[in-house]
Amino acid sequence: MTSEPPSSPSPCAIDRSVRAGRLRQSLERLGFADEANDPGMVAGLLQMKIALMGNMNNAFFAFARYLADLGLDTTLLTFPFEISHFLPECDTYQTGHGVTIRQLPWTHVMAAESDWLYSHVSEFDYIFGCGLSVAFMARIGLDLDVFFPYGSDLYEYPFLWSDDGDYDKHRDPSRYFFGKWQAAGLAHCRAIWSYDSFVDAEVAKIVNDANIVEMHAPFVHAPSYQGQNLAATIAQSPFSPRFQDIRR
Structure with a gap:
């Protein structure tokens, strides 16, 4: 219960x-030239820690790499129950992408004390989450900054917690408690990232006054497939020799 999750070495200290x-x-590209030349502003941003929790469809790994490209200290927090296909190593063969990757040792929302859960996310200033990150954050007592x-x-x-649903606390307590904390957490998300009217409609069933931010997510880290990065990906892929044989 107290063992620490594996993580990749943080690139932040050596790449400051x-x-x-x-x-x-x-900052200059975004039109904040004064801030770019302000040592205090830059130092503050360098100290800020951002976490992205969960990695369905490898979407957050792509997003995390964009944040790292901006120079931000970014950590991807994966769950031990992630589908293996959605782990970062199934999305890239490259190293040096600037993202710290850490697997959380969380297995169930009721499997540990909230203080122990909190100890794994207390260092972060901003947390983006998807999936059951909402339930875990609610169990801890923290508002998720952005839910995607x-x-x-x-x-x-x-x-899932509804007594008249497919699962109830007597037949499936695991789903019951996950559902109950998920519903509670959604009501306290500081922002919900919406990319379709479907999201807006589903949120309205649970939260009346949600702060919905309309924007699309970067599902692919495009720079990984451009120029030298693409060449490196092809060179490092274990499948490249087989494709070369097929083409002969």
Whole structure:
């Protein structure tokens, strides 16, 4: 219960000067030239820690790499019950992408004390979440900063606790408690990332006054498939030799 999750080495300490340069360039590109030349502003952004919790469809790994490209200290927190196909190693063969990857040791929302759950996320200033991250954050007593739903975490999970649903606390207590905390957490998300009217409609069934942010998510980290990065991916892929044989 107290063992620490595996994680990849953090790139932040050795790449601080590189990250500072990226931050300045990003601020200038976004029209914040004064902030880019403000040492205090840059130093504050360098110290900020961002976490993305869950990785359905590898969407958050793609998003995390964009944040790292901006120079931000970014950590991807995966769950031990993630489908293996949606782990970062199934999305890229490259290293040095600037994202710290850590597997949370959380298995169930009621399997540990809230203080122990909190100890694994207390270092972060901002947390984005998908899936059951909402339930875990509610169990801890924290409001999720941004919820990015992928589907069933919005239209199914929050309703699993209902006594007249398919699962109830007597037949399936695991789903019951996950559903109850998921519904409670959705009401306290500081923002919900919406990419379709479907999301808006499903949120309205649970939360009356949700702060919905309309924008699309980057499901693919495009720079990984451009120029030298693409060449490196092809060179590092264990499937490349087989494709070369097929083409002969």
